[in-house]
Structure formats: C-alpha cells, structure tokens
Amino acid sequence: MSTARIAVVTSGAGFEYDVDLPLIVAALRGEGLAAQAVAWDADDVAWDGFDLAVIRSTWDYATRLDDFLAWADLTSRHTRLLNPAPMVRWNSDKRYLVELSERGVPVVPTRVLEPGDQCGEADFDRAGDVVVKPTVSAGARDTARYEPGQAAAALRHARMLLDQDRAVLIQPYLRLVAEGERALVFVRGAFSHALRKGPLLTESGVMDNFRVPHPDLAPYRPTEAELLTASAALAAVPSPQTPLFARVDLALDEHREPVVMELELIEPNLFLDTNPRGLGLLAEAVAAEAGLRAA
Structure with a gap:
C-alpha cells in the first residue's frame, strides 16, 4: 500500500512565521504519512497528487478572498480538502x-451594515464602547473600538469600509x-x-x-x-x-x-507549539482521515 500524501496548506507568511507548521509536518510523518508544506497559491502544485489537503496557515486569505475561495473549490475537485470548501466559504465572512x-x-451582539446602507452617528452613539470591523478580516485587520463621544470617528471608519464595497460589523466592546x-x-x-x-x-x-x-x-x-x-x-x-x-x-x-x-x-x-497533546490529536485525526487509523 502506498503512503498517503498530505499537503499541509500554508502561505508565504505561513512559511516564515507559522511555528506550528514544521511541528505538524513532523508529527504527520511520524504517523507514517508523506506530509509536506505547500503554499495554497503556488503555481506548480498538482493537487491531485495529494490524498488530503489540510488548510493551516493561509494567513493572506482575507485580503485575497475571491482567489482563495476559487482555489478551495478547485482543489476540492482534485483531492479532499479539510476543512471542506463549503465550510470555508461560510466561515470566511463574519456574518x-x-x-x-x-x-x-x-454571541457578542452583532449588527451588519451592507454597502449602500444609510448610517449616521446615532448608529455608533452608545453608552459603552463600540467596535467597528469589516465582515471579512483576519488578525483584527481594519478593526478599532471607539469610546462614547467618538461616534463621528466610528462613522468615518465604517464609511471608509463601505466605500470600499466592504460590509461592516458593529458590536459592543465587551x-x-x-x-x-x-x-x-x-x-x-x-x-x-x-x-x-x-x-x-x-x-x-x-x-x-x-x-x-x-x-x-x-x-x-x-x-x-x-x-x-x-x-x-x-x-x-x-x-x-x-x-x-x-x-x-x-x-x-x-x-x-x-x-x-x-x-x-x-x-x-x-x-500547538504550546500543547504537545493537541499536536498529537491533530496528527492522529489526519491519519484517521487518510485511512491509517480507526476513526
């Protein structure tokens, strides 16, 4: 029986900064899997050569969402993608x-403003602090909180995002x-x-x-x-x-x-670098998905 090939999917930033990445690859190899880290947007990857592709540190997905979702759909036609493409699409937008x-x-109370919606300072004038963020974001990018009395600044933030055709979340700051x-x-x-x-x-x-x-x-x-x-x-x-x-x-x-x-x-x-047990659980789960362990 041939060894199952596993793509641990990352990005340029993931290769540089993801401390879990080499640990995951090593743990999967320890499970008897032929694992390698692969950038999701690499030009020369034959995804049908992998038995399983596990998304890990595709940290630029939010700034290239259409490309990333198209990649997920396409890759799913060539191999098993985990988490699966429909789940990825649903989770990519904080709606x-x-x-x-x-x-x-x-959940934290959440209101969504869509591009074209009318809004004013009253939408941000609350007794407590308010958080403004885009619905598609990672790492708190383009996110800020505003105190009472800063409604005008919060409105400017929201309008900036809306003018970029980006939907906006308004939430209380807990x-x-x-x-x-x-x-x-x-x-x-x-x-x-x-x-x-x-x-x-x-x-x-x-x-x-x-x-x-x-x-x-x-x-x-x-x-x-x-x-x-x-x-x-x-x-x-x-x-x-x-x-x-x-x-x-x-x-x-x-x-x-x-x-x-x-x-x-x-x-x-x-x-996972802080929790060897979690690393082992993930490696065992991937091995089970690849058919090398009991589910």
Missing part, C-alpha cells in the same frame, strides 16, 4: 455570527475582555486545549494592522459554561461534516456569561 445567534448560540479572551481548540469536534489571551483593542480610536494578534498567551482551563457555548457554536455549523479543526474564541458578557467572539474554521492558530 456567520448573525446566523449562529439565530440558531440560539450566545468590558470584561480585559480579563482575556478564551481560545478553545477542538479536533474532530472534541475539545483539545485552551489558552487565554490578552485584549487586542487596548487603545480607543486606533486601527493598528500590525498589532500582535495573540498577546499574553497563557494556558487556560475553560469552565463548563465555556465548553458548552463553544460546543453549541460547533454544532450550529451548517455542514454535515465535523470540522477537522476549530478554534472558538469566547469572552464574558456583562453577566459574566460566555459569548462567541469568533468561530475560526479556516486558518486559526491552534497554538
């Missing part, structure tokens, strides 16, 4: 938060995010590990696209309520397939109840 809320999942976001990692639907990370939007009125995406990381043991909320988000994904990998980012609302900030199914950092 999914509205869908999760409609399915009963606790005060308790100062206690840290919780990042819960799942492999094949089962909880693997979690970390707590410091807040990103530490300065009001500042859009910083070069901020550290995961500051002050520390291992974290989630509460039962956090596990239930994260599991509810995964159960609400409109797909017959369980995600191979997922990260659910949570924060606490004003009642100290967990709410979903983001559900990441495309290229989330899984922090």
Whole structure:
C-alpha cells in the first residue's frame, strides 16, 4: 500500500512565521504519512497528487478572498480538502455570527451594515464602547473600538469600509475582555486545549494592522459554561461534516456569561507549539482521515 500524501496548506507568511507548521509536518510523518508544506497559491502544485489537503496557515486569505475561495473549490475537485470548501466559504465572512445567534448560540451582539446602507452617528452613539470591523478580516485587520463621544470617528471608519464595497460589523466592546479572551481548540469536534489571551483593542480610536494578534498567551482551563457555548457554536455549523479543526474564541458578557467572539474554521492558530497533546490529536485525526487509523 502506498503512503498517503498530505499537503499541509500554508502561505508565504505561513512559511516564515507559522511555528506550528514544521511541528505538524513532523508529527504527520511520524504517523507514517508523506506530509509536506505547500503554499495554497503556488503555481506548480498538482493537487491531485495529494490524498488530503489540510488548510493551516493561509494567513493572506482575507485580503485575497475571491482567489482563495476559487482555489478551495478547485482543489476540492482534485483531492479532499479539510476543512471542506463549503465550510470555508461560510466561515470566511463574519456574518456567520448573525446566523449562529439565530440558531440560539450566545454571541457578542452583532449588527451588519451592507454597502449602500444609510448610517449616521446615532448608529455608533452608545453608552459603552463600540467596535467597528469589516465582515471579512483576519488578525483584527481594519478593526478599532471607539469610546462614547467618538461616534463621528466610528462613522468615518465604517464609511471608509463601505466605500470600499466592504460590509461592516458593529458590536459592543465587551468590558470584561480585559480579563482575556478564551481560545478553545477542538479536533474532530472534541475539545483539545485552551489558552487565554490578552485584549487586542487596548487603545480607543486606533486601527493598528500590525498589532500582535495573540498577546499574553497563557494556558487556560475553560469552565463548563465555556465548553458548552463553544460546543453549541460547533454544532450550529451548517455542514454535515465535523470540522477537522476549530478554534472558538469566547469572552464574558456583562453577566459574566460566555459569548462567541469568533468561530475560526479556516486558518486559526491552534497554538500547538504550546500543547504537545493537541499536536498529537491533530496528527492522529489526519491519519484517521487518510485511512491509517480507526476513526
């Protein structure tokens, strides 16, 4: 029997900065798989030569979304893509938060402004801080929070995005995010590990696209309520397939109840360099998908 060939899909930035990438390739090879890291947009890749393509650090997808989604669709016709292309398409736009809320999942309250919608300062004039971000973004790019009294600046931010034909999310800034976001990692639907990370939007009125995406990381043991909320988000994904990998980012609302900030199914950092168990679980799951282990 020939060795299953696995593409661990990355990007130029992933090759340079993804500390998990060599660990994943080595772990998959340890499972008896012929694994190699491959850039999603490389010109000379024969995707039909792989038995499985696992998306990992395609960190430029949000700035090249149409190209990336076309790649996912095309690659799916030549090999198995995980997570699968329809799931990737659904998760590529943060409008999914509205869908999760409609399915009963606790999420940070979210309003969407579409290009062409009329908006004014009243849409951003709230008792607490407000967050403005594009619906398609990664690493908090083009995102900022605004304090009461900064409604005019928040409106300018939103109009800038709308004028670029980009939809906009308006969300309250959760005060308790100062206690840290919780990042819960799942492999094949089962909880693997979690970390707590410091807040990103530490300065009001500042859009910083070069901020550290995961500051002050520390291992974290989630509460039962956090596990239930994260599991509810995964159960609400409109797909017959369980995600191979997922990260659910949570924060606490004003009642100290967990709410979903983001559900990441495309290229989330899984922090495997901090968690050997999680790395092993992912390698075992990929081996099972490749038919080398019992499912």
